[in-house]
Amino acid sequence: MEAGSFATATPQNPLNEILAETELVGLNTYRRPAIEVARALLGTVLILPPCAGRIVEVEAYLGEKDEAAHAFRGLTPRTKVLYGPPGHAYVYFIYGMHDCLNVVAEPTGSPGCVLIRALEPLAGLDVMYTRRAAARRDRQLASGPGKLTRAMGIGRELNGSSLISGPLTIRRYPNPKLESIMISPRIGITRGADWPLRFYFEANPHVSG
DNA sequence: CAATAGATCATCT
DNA sequence: GATGATCTATTGC
Numbered sequence: 212m213e214a215g216s217f218a219t220a221t222p223q224n225p226l227n228e229i230l231a232e233t234e235l236v237g238l239n240t241y242r243r244p245a246i247e248v249a250r251a252l253l254g255t256v257l258i259l260p261p262c263a264g265r266i267v268e269v270e271a272y273l274g275e276k277d278e279a280a281h282a283f284r285g286l287t288p289r290t291k292v293l294y295g296p297p298g299h300a301y302v303y304f305i306y307g308m309h310d311c312l313n314v315v316a317e318p319t320g321s322p323g324c325v326l327i328r329a330l331e332p333l334a335g336l337d338v339m340y341t342r343r344a345a346a347r348r349d350r351q352l353a354s355g356p357g358k359l360t361r362a363m364g365i366g367r368e369l370n371g372s373s374l375i376s377g378p379l380t381i382r383r384y385p386n387p388k389l390e391s392i393m394i395s396p397r398i399g400i401t402r403g404a405d406w407p408l409r410f411y412f413e414a415n416p417h418v419s420g
Numbered sequence: 421c422a423a424t425a426g427a428t429c430a431t432c433t
Numbered sequence: 434g435a436t437g438a439t440c441t442a443t444t445g446c
Contacts (some may be wrong), residue, residue: 270438279438281431289431306439307428313438326438345441357439399438 226334229256229263233382238375241297241316245271245323248297248316249410252325253392255383262338262363264330264353266381268411268418270397272313274322279403282322292371293322300379302360302370309357312365314374314381328398328409330359331417339363355419390415 233256240251249271256265272280274293281303282290292301293315301313301324317323330353332339339352339362346352346362353359360366369379390412397409398419411418 272438281438284432287431303438304430305437307430307437309439311438328438355439361440397438401437 224261224334226258226261226263229258229334229382233384235375236381236383238298241314241374242318243316245273245316245325246408248314248323249325249408250392252314252327252381253410253412254387254390255381256333257327257330257359257363257379257381258334259363259365259379260335262335263333264359264363265333266327266329267331267415268327268329268409270326270328270410271316271408272324272326273408274317274324277403277406279397279400279406280322280324282324286322290322293324294320295371298374300365300369300372300374302365302367304367305357310360310366311356312360312369326356327359328356329354329411329417329419330363331415332362350416354417 236255249269252266252269256263274280274282277283282293286294296319297315299315301315302310305311312327313324315324332349332352343352343362353362372379374381393411393413394407395409396404396407
């Protein structure tokens, strides 16, 4: 957050500023190979009012040819959304406890997607701290796939929802801040663990460990 | 600080 | 019945 330029006790929610300075990420951005979409989403802003966070870490999942992807087993009730149109949210429940957010990529019928792994909190921090009682620093609010869904209030009710119409949306700055991008193998998987499909901002403290 | 165990359930074999 | 795109608390150095 910014240093105390104002002495007012009521903190201004910067969500309106973010909305004014950004533009909605459109369908053409999502309807591309998952790797390209992953790169394109780095630095964009994930918004679910009253919260917003800048995407600083993502992973690409390549569909049926990718052993680590849910779609490796083909079309099932769970993976149905992945086979649907791009630009939609795929939210699933894992480890009996956590929800994870993916963005569906590639044309309809091709189940590539991008896992959102970490956010730099930008707006609604007070709400995030309420939801994430264990967090003592901003960097602990959303530095992991389960943490960020918790902090943002993203649940399975948003599975299959459109990122174009909302309420969950992704927006980009016309002139994004420059940060050097690192590439590494994906985290937390057993098969396909050697493929370099994780992208993150090298020096950003909000990236997961 | 690093390592580890426990929580807890949808999905698939 | 086992596994898993995780997080947290706790233990041990």
